[in-house]
Amino acid sequence: MRRLPAVAFLASAALIGAARQPDAPARLFRDITAEAGITFRHHAAPEKKYIVESMSGGVAVFDYDNDGRVDLYFVDSLTVETANRPDAARSALYRNLGDGRFEDVTDRAGVGHPGWAMGVCTADVDGDGWQDVYVTGLGANHLYRNNHDGTFADVSERAGVRGGGWSAGCGFADYDRDGRLDLFVSRYVKIDLARLPEFGKDKTCEYRGIAVQCGPRGLEGESDFLFHNDGDGRFSEVAAAAGVSDPKGYFGLGIAWFDANGDGWPDLYVANDSTANFLYVNQKNGTFKETAFPMGVAVSEDGAEQGSMGVALGDYDHSGRFSLHVTNFSEEYNALYRPEGDHFSDLSFRSRTAAVSLPLVGWGNAFFDYDNDGWLDLIAVNGHVYPQLDRVRMGASAGYRQRKLLYHNRADGTFDEVAAKYGPALTEERVSRGLALGDLDNDGGLDVVINDLDGAPQVLHNELAGRGHWLIVKLRGATPNTDAIGAIVTVKTGATVQKSLVQSGSSYLSQHDMRRHFGLGAAEIADSVEIAWPDGTTSRRERVKAGQILEIAQEAIRK
Amino acid sequence: MIPLLLALALSADAPSQGRDRATLLADAAAALEAGRRTEARQLLKEAADRFQSVSALLQLARLQSGERDAAGALETLQRARTLAPNSEEVLSAIAQLALAARLPVPAAGALEALTRMCPDVAQYHYLFGVALMTAGDTVRATDSLQTADRLEPGRSLTLAALGLALNNRKQFAEAKTALSRSLEIDPERGETIAALAEAEASLGDVEAAEQHARRALELAPADPTAHLVIGMVRLQQSRYEDARDALVKAAAADPQSAKADYQLSLVYARLGDTATAERHLESYRRKLAETNARVKAMRTDTLPPAVKPGGGR
Numbered sequence: 001m002r003r004l005p006a007v008a009f010l011a012s013a014a015l016i017g018a019a020r021q022p023d024a025p026a027r028l029f030r031d032i033t034a035e036a037g038i039t040f041r042h043h044a045a046p047e048k049k050y051i052v053e054s055m056s057g058g059v060a061v062f063d064y065d066n067d068g069r070v071d072l073y074f075v076d077s078l079t080v081e082t083a084n085r086p087d088a089a090r091s092a093l094y095r096n097l098g099d100g101r102f103e104d105v106t107d108r109a110g111v112g113h114p115g116w117a118m119g120v121c122t123a124d125v126d127g128d129g130w131q132d133v134y135v136t137g138l139g140a141n142h143l144y145r146n147n148h149d150g151t152f153a154d155v156s157e158r159a160g161v162r163g164g165g166w167s168a169g170c171g172f173a174d175y176d177r178d179g180r181l182d183l184f185v186s187r188y189v190k191i192d193l194a195r196l197p198e199f200g201k202d203k204t205c206e207y208r209g210i211a212v213q214c215g216p217r218g219l220e221g222e223s224d225f226l227f228h229n230d231g232d233g234r235f236s237e238v239a240a241a242a243g244v245s246d247p248k249g250y251f252g253l254g255i256a257w258f259d260a261n262g263d264g265w266p267d268l269y270v271a272n273d274s275t276a277n278f279l280y281v282n283q284k285n286g287t288f289k290e291t292a293f294p295m296g297v298a299v300s301e302d303g304a305e306q307g308s309m310g311v312a313l314g315d316y317d318h319s320g321r322f323s324l325h326v327t328n329f330s331e332e333y334n335a336l337y338r339p340e341g342d343h344f345s346d347l348s349f350r351s352r353t354a355a356v357s358l359p360l361v362g363w364g365n366a367f368f369d370y371d372n373d374g375w376l377d378l379i380a381v382n383g384h385v386y387p388q389l390d391r392v393r394m395g396a397s398a399g400y401r402q403r404k405l406l407y408h409n410r411a412d413g414t415f416d417e418v419a420a421k422y423g424p425a426l427t428e429e430r431v432s433r434g435l436a437l438g439d440l441d442n443d444g445g446l447d448v449v450i451n452d453l454d455g456a457p458q459v460l461h462n463e464l465a466g467r468g469h470w471l472i473v474k475l476r477g478a479t480p481n482t483d484a485i486g487a488i489v490t491v492k493t494g495a496t497v498q499k500s501l502v503q504s505g506s507s508y509l510s511q512h513d514m515r516r517h518f519g520l521g522a523a524e525i526a527d528s529v530e531i532a533w534p535d536g537t538t539s540r541r542e543r544v545k546a547g548q549i550l551e552i553a554q555e556a557i558r559k
Numbered sequence: 560m561i562p563l564l565l566a567l568a569l570s571a572d573a574p575s576q577g578r579d580r581a582t583l584l585a586d587a588a589a590a591l592e593a594g595r596r597t598e599a600r601q602l603l604k605e606a607a608d609r610f611q612s613v614s615a616l617l618q619l620a621r622l623q624s625g626e627r628d629a630a631g632a633l634e635t636l637q638r639a640r641t642l643a644p645n646s647e648e649v650l651s652a653i654a655q656l657a658l659a660a661r662l663p664v665p666a667a668g669a670l671e672a673l674t675r676m677c678p679d680v681a682q683y684h685y686l687f688g689v690a691l692m693t694a695g696d697t698v699r700a701t702d703s704l705q706t707a708d709r710l711e712p713g714r715s716l717t718l719a720a721l722g723l724a725l726n727n728r729k730q731f732a733e734a735k736t737a738l739s740r741s742l743e744i745d746p747e748r749g750e751t752i753a754a755l756a757e758a759e760a761s762l763g764d765v766e767a768a769e770q771h772a773r774r775a776l777e778l779a780p781a782d783p784t785a786h787l788v789i790g791m792v793r794l795q796q797s798r799y800e801d802a803r804d805a806l807v808k809a810a811a812a813d814p815q816s817a818k819a820d821y822q823l824s825l826v827y828a829r830l831g832d833t834a835t836a837e838r839h840l841e842s843y844r845r846k847l848a849e850t851n852a853r854v855k856a857m858r859t860d861t862l863p864p865a866v867k868p869g870g871g872r
Contacts, residue, residue, distance in 0.1 A: 208698065293840055294828035300729075301761070303821030303843055331698060333729050343829065345795065349731060350763035358729060 025423030028370065028406075029448065029460035036459055037101045038072070040092040044453050045079040047387060049199040051215040052138060052191050053079050054385040055168065055253075057091075058119035058509030059364075059451040061438030062131050064109075065150060068549075069096035070438040070513045072459070074451050075135060078116040083193050086115050091135065095150075096440060111135075111152050114142040119434070119509025123172035123181050125159075126233060127480020136167035136185060136509065160235045165222045166191050171505025173257035173266040173486055174534055175242075176286050180229035180480055181504070184244065186252030186270050187222030189215055212386040217274050221249030224270070243280065243288045244268065250275040256311040256506045257486070258322050260295070261342065264536060266486055269297070271308035271326055297324060297337045301346040306332040307361075310435070310508035314367025315499045316376040317413050322501060325353075327362025327380050327508065330398065334362050334380055334405075352414045353378065353407055359398040360405070361385060364435025364508040368446045372468035372519030374496050375409035381450050383431030401429035425460055432458075438513030442549060444470035446517050451510075469520040469546035473529060475502060476553035484554065486534035489516045491544075493523040520546050580610040587618065596622065607635075613643045617652060629660035640669075647676060654686055663694035664856050674703070681711035689720055695850050697727040708737075715745035723754050731758040749778030753785040760788050760795075768792055783813035790822055794829075802826045817846035 056077035072094040082088035094102035106112040116138035125132040130146035141163040144152035169186040200211025204218030227235035239245035251273035260267040265282040276298040280288035292298035307329030313322045321339040333354035337344035348354035360382040367376040382402035407415035419426040434451040445462030477484030500516040531539040587602035606615035616639035623632035650669040657666035670687035688704035704721040722738035738755040753775035760768035775785035786809035793802035810819035820843035827836035
């Protein structure tokens with residue numbers, strides 16, 4: 001991000017040092033939203049009388065113009081009052097100008113009005129080397145094909161991925177390993193805007209005695225979609241045949257594709273609100289088997305169904321496998337599931353990540369190494385769904401607006417929650433939803449972008465002093481999966497082995513920068529960088545210097 | 560036998576018309592004293608019907624309760640409550656009877672009224688907390704038990720119940736504190752020791768958890784929580800056969816527990832016995848649905864809005 005002149009910085013630091021108490025918060029993130037020119041505002045009805053007004057929206061960090069700088073896309077939503085005026089909501093695409101500022105290019109790009117939008121995921125769907133954008137929402141989803149000239153064309157109808165109903169999470173992956181990217185879309189609740197459940201009226205429309213919006217319990221859930229990429233720009237909806245349709249209509253939100261059982265094939269995790277979560281294990285024949293219960297990732301440690309929202313993946317303990325972090329509703333801890341053999345164990349409390357999450361309603365989340373020490377830290381953003389809570393603040397329960405959680409990895413399987421150490425960028429109480437990561441200024445520090453339900457988003461620039469060395473790996477996969485979605489990057493430095501997965505869609509309805517970031521600590525050179533491409537082939541580089549964005553193309557060095 | 564039947568018949572036919580309320584109650588007491596329970600019941604019913612006597616209804620309920628007719632007794636007391644909605648005696652009787660009969664929903668309804676009528680009586684807050692916890696509303700249970708602890712600090716039972724509620728809410732560190740305080744006062748209560756073991760196991764202190772679970776089992780060999788803790792510790796240690804054995808005991812000791820079934824589904828899955836794992840999963844789902852239905856009943860039917868627990872989620 002744009003740097004202040006050194007002299008000015010030192011002068012101001014001295015002044016601040018003179019004025020503040022010795023325990024002033026250390027600087028980690030600085031909220032640069034306004035100075036970066038981000039004027040996007042998420043629209044939401046003030047009272048959130050209907051569940052459909054509480055669940056948006058996602059955010060994407062991706063490079064739409066292939067200029068090497070990641071851009072931002074914020075999803076906006078309508079309200080019941082504005083439901084018939086699509087222009088009342090304006091999602092926004094911001095181009096990264098590279099000098100710390102962003103330019104609103106929404107209108108030119110033609111991605112401003114996807115309707116009542118919820119989430120976003122990106123991928124080079126047609127294999128042309130440019131990232132396309134998929135936006136989920138109420139009524140219809142939109143696939144915006146990148147025209148390579150700063151504009152997009154809505155090809156959802158032709159591609160057959162419009163969906164319908166209330167779509168939420170999305171993510172692309174090549175589940176059948178035919179080289180083409182397929183698309184999973186989770187859906188939430190069946191909603192008829194003409195017959196909405198009346199606020200506070202029904203049995204399920206009270207929260208601790210307060211009249212609130214109804215649902216999701218008590219409302220009918222939606223099934224999910226799996227769109228198979230047929231290779232001609234069209235997709236076929238195959239969820240039922242593949243065994244991932246969710247015929248019981250659980251309340252689907254966040255999703256993540258990853259290899260859960262280590263067999264090299266993409267499996268799928270779906271976070272369901274107020275119902276058990278799904279883990280679909282790929283049967284390598286175009287079908288999946290739902291195994292969340294036997295694998296220990298369906299419910300809480302003591303068997304309680306949780307209101308799950310966001311999903312994050314990370315090899316936080318250098319085990320070589322990806323653990324799952326799932327954000328949940330208040331009074332339900334955020335869950336950390338660690339893979340152990342053929343199943344997962346719930347280490348939420350033992351990792352010291354759970355207790356502090358209990359009063360909060362969690363949404364976007366991600367593992368990331370904010371201090372570049374080589375160990376993945378963890379962030380989760382929060383905010384309730386009932387604004388009415390603030391009128392009847394109850395005991396120690398958090399209110400409508402809530403702070404963020406930032407966990408520092410202690411490198412021993414446990415975390416310290418350290419948000420308070422870093423001041424208001426993290427402790428300010430907000431109503432956050434989507435969260436996405438990316439290195440906005442390519443300085444080796446991971447930045448965080450958050451879409452809030454009520455009003456302005458947050459762009460948090462990582463300004464931690466004394467970060468470790470770093471390496472960013474940008475993959476160029478074989479056509480048509482040019483993003484190399486599903487590839488695993490392994491970086492070795494001494495005895496430390498880190499793994500990271502290229503993903504489309506995760507967190508809460510959001511998209512991270514697909515470039516893989518690694519903190520290297522004190523190491524100035526990574527001993528090796530190895531890529532396991534989605535088709536099973538591998539590439540390897542040795543003695544890679546830190547402090548660079550390393551590009552590796554699959555075709556060029558395929559073994 | 561014949562004299563008895565005759566006596567009953569005579570008793571049933573005996574004209575009580577004309578007796579006033581006090582006489583009816585006195586006669587009922589005398590009948591009860593003499594072991595003529597049928598006659599006593601009839602006299603009390605008559606007093607209740609003719610004079611709308613709350614006292615008669617209370618005595619009748621006591622009689623029914625003594626005869627293990629909890630449902631009948633509760634119905635009688637609900638009738639008394641209709642006549643005297645603010646009677647502490649009636650509400651207290653409903654609460655005690657419902658709790659003894661493991662009917663937390665009506666108990667909570669009565670106790671909620673009692674805590675409002677008598678906000679400084681710690682016992683009512685304690686019992687309200689216990690009722691709510693039994694019904695599955697651990698959020699309100701915690702609030703109520705904390706109030707009880709504030710009103711009457713250092714009461715072992717309140718602290719133990721608070722620890723159990725906090726365990727259910729996954730606030731294990733706070734639960735550990737409450738349970739340890741309870742055990743300082745009453746160190747030999749097996750249920751409390753088992754709950755402490757549960758908190759410790761969840762916090763990752765496996766050694767202390769196992770030690771306390773074993774101690775709890777010495778005091779109460781069938782304690783379901785202690786068996787559950789041993790099972791979960793063994794599961795963490797990948798000692799699946801031992802985990803299974805402990806969890807089977809936990810399930811047997813508390814057949815209503817969905818927790819034990821869920822853990823058994825995991826352990827059988829680890830052992831490769833998918834059929835048994837599936838069976839426990841189904842049992843877990845059924846029990847979970849029963850708990851949800853109970854909480855829904857609490858939310859919708861019995862309690863006034865001020866005490867209705869979590870809604871749409």
